[in-house]
Amino acid sequence: MSEPNLSSFIWSVADLLRGDYKQSEYGKVILPFTVLRRLDCVLEATKPAVLAEKVAREKAKLNPEPFLLKKSGQHFFNTSPLDLKKLMGDQHNIGENLRAYVQGFSASVRDIFERFEFHAQIDRLSKAGLLYLVTEKFANIDLHPNVVDNAKMGSVFEELIRKFAELSNETAGEHFTPREVIRLMVNLLFIEDDDALVKPGIVRHLYDPTAGTGGMLSVAGEHLAAMNPKARLVMYGQELNPESYAICKADMLIKGQDVANIIFGNTLSADGHHGKHFDYMLSNPPFGVEWKKIEKEVRKEAEQQGFNGRFGPGLPRVSDGSLLFLLHLVSKMRPEKDGGSRFGIVLNGSPLFTGGAGSGESEIRRYMLENDLVEAIIGLPTDMFYNTGISTYVWIVSNRKPAQRKGKVQLIDASSFFQKMRKSLGSKRKELSPEHIEDITRIFGAFKKLTRAGVPISRIFKNEDFGYRTITVERPERDDKGRQVLGTKGKGKGKPVADANLRDTENVPLSEDVETYLQREVVPHAPDAWIDHEKTKVGYEIPFNRHFYVFKPPRPLAEIDAELKGVTDRIVTMIGGLSK
Incomplete structure (x- = not known):
């Protein structure tokens, strides 16, 4: 059954x-009935063997669980x-029998239906x-x-959740990320490790702290399996929404x-x-969501x-917990x-530039x-996500950069x-x-400056840029006669x-000496100015759009005049017609 037909049928x-x-x-x-039927179908072929094994092991007074897992496959x-x-x-005992059936699952599955509050339904x-x-x-x-x-x-679950979220005016996009965005992120994540990942018997650990229905974990698993069927990706995740968690857990069980x-x-x-570390990680945290409810725990840590x-x-402002x-x-x-x-993590534009020097951001x-x-920040098109049309950016972060990337950041305007659609x-x-995914992946992999039709696409910067x-x-206070007031203490x-x-602040690039800057930019206009070095703060921002801005000269004045004359x-002529 095709995906849209299946979704419509369930709907x-x-x-x-x-x-x-x-x-x-x-x-x-x-949602819980869809999960239940999925699990029901998966176990159908081995069910008779499982029931027979249960009888045999209980008769032998052995804990049947490990044997049942083996029989179920x-x-x-x-x-x-x-x-x-x-x-x-x-038909008359459907409620009682359905409860008994759900109770017959192993503990991990029973937890799924508890998260759905299935018994209440x-x-x-x-x-x-x-x-x-x-x-x-x-x-x-x-x-x-x-x-x-x-x-x-996975796509069916996501489509259903999106529909339900729309009906209840919830934020649908909090639960999942468009599959093609995940595929791009997975490509970017694995590209530099292609040689290592094709070795037989390779085991890698992948983590998503905002797992949703498990889409990122699933796509990464599919990608690695296609590269190397003998590779094993051990998946970890955490999820706050109970229904998304239940679906993710069910999906992982089947996998x-x-x-x-x-x-x-x-x-x-x-x-x-806590205390665990991973080879790879992916995340699409909610955009611009405040963290006031958990502020106490976060500040304490x-x-x-x-x-x-x-x-x-540092800590960002309470209105946006992305960082x-x-x-x-x-x-x-x-x-x-x-x-x-x-x-790889998807963030909105705010983490790139919000907050001046010394701020948490x-x-x-x-x-x-x-x-x-x-390693890189890739600007995606607007209108890519289900719950927002804002600009979004994929950050690729690594503590094992290849030699050519060390000390540098690649910005890609995609x-x-x-x-x-x-x-x-x-x-x-x-x-x-x-094709877009392949193109962006190639641009990232090439790690070079790139311009197309006069428009910059990829730029390379030093970290300190x-x-x-x-x-x-500072400028001096002066008395009534215009003389500088001098300090008398300390x-x-x-x-x-x-x-x-008269106090003012100026932002000076790290690559420039502040005194040189003062002499060139300030002293010609205010010869008595000086820098209070004790108040100097170091800041960082990534003005992404500024680096890809292309100046478009205004149209010639004669062209504008001609257009105005025509109008x-x-x-x-229209007024003349009305007066007749």
Whole structure:
């Protein structure tokens, strides 16, 4: 069954729910039933063997669990003699039997249905007289991976979540990232390690602290499997939304991953993988979301642990927690001596430039650049995400840069790399084609300055190019006769007293001496000015758009005049017509 047809078929269950459920509540029924049918199909072939094994091992007074896992061929099993099709044979006891069936799953699967609060929906559907009808709908679709592969199933879940989020006015894009954006990020993440990743038996660890439904983990797994079928990617994640977490966990189970590595909870306030480090990481944290609810825990960690914790470099303003996720990922990097790490994170424009010298944001950028962690930043087109049309940027971060990248940052403006979608999905109106992804990947891999048709696409900078000093320029206070007022106490005795009303600040590039700057830019206009070096602060910002700005000269004046004359003549003619 094709992806759109499957999505529509599952969506048709909404027709049954209409009236008894609000539109915004459809997902509470449809998502867990879709997961249940998926697991049901996966276990169908081995179910008889599992039940027989259970009887044999219990008779021998042995713990049957490890044997049942082996017989099921999965990381989960079900010991109930029932399945969804058998439930159809007893309409009057459907509620009781469905509960018993769900309870027959191994603990990791039961947790999934607890996150969905599935038992509450069984009660509600039963009271509305809908339980049998809804169960029957799902019993009649085949969701086995041989029919609907993992990639298709992931897309179906994401499409359903997007629809439900739209109906309930939630932020759909918080739950997942467009697949083509993930593919680009995965390409950029693995490109420099292609040789290592094709070795037989290679094992790598991948982490997503904002896992959503597991899309990033899945696409990375598919990519590595295509490169090297004998490679093994061990996946880790954490997710705050209970429904997204449940879907991610179910997806990982079917893929044969250890679901103990998928943690429920808030990554920033309760790190579910404390002390662990990873080879690769991917993340699309929510854009511009405040962190006031977890401020107490975050500040406590920053103050008490400093650089031994995650937030030593600084804290951003409470209105946008994006950079907290960046610092969290940095803390999860393997030390360079152990092989190092690379990660990709999608951020909005704010982390590039918000905050002056000395601010939390600037200090975080300073830490990233002075420690040579930023490999590249790629500007994506607008209208790429489901919940926002704003500009977004992929940061590629590494503590094991190749020799040619050391001390440098590559900026790529890929804002013109898109094709318009035939049908918009929320705010998403544009998408990257496979050719766009390949082109951007090549540009990144080449690591060269690139201009096309006079428009810069790729630029290479030194880390320090983004740094500056904010200097405080003072001028003397003067008395009624215009004479400089001198200090009478302490270290200021005999020196000019600064006039606060004449005080100014200037940003000077790190590459330039501040005194030289003062003599060239300030002294010709204010010969009595000096720098108060005690107030100097170092700042960093990445003015991405400025580096790709192309000046377009205004049209010739004669052309504008001719156009205006044409418009004026038409107006005169129209007025003349009205007066007849």
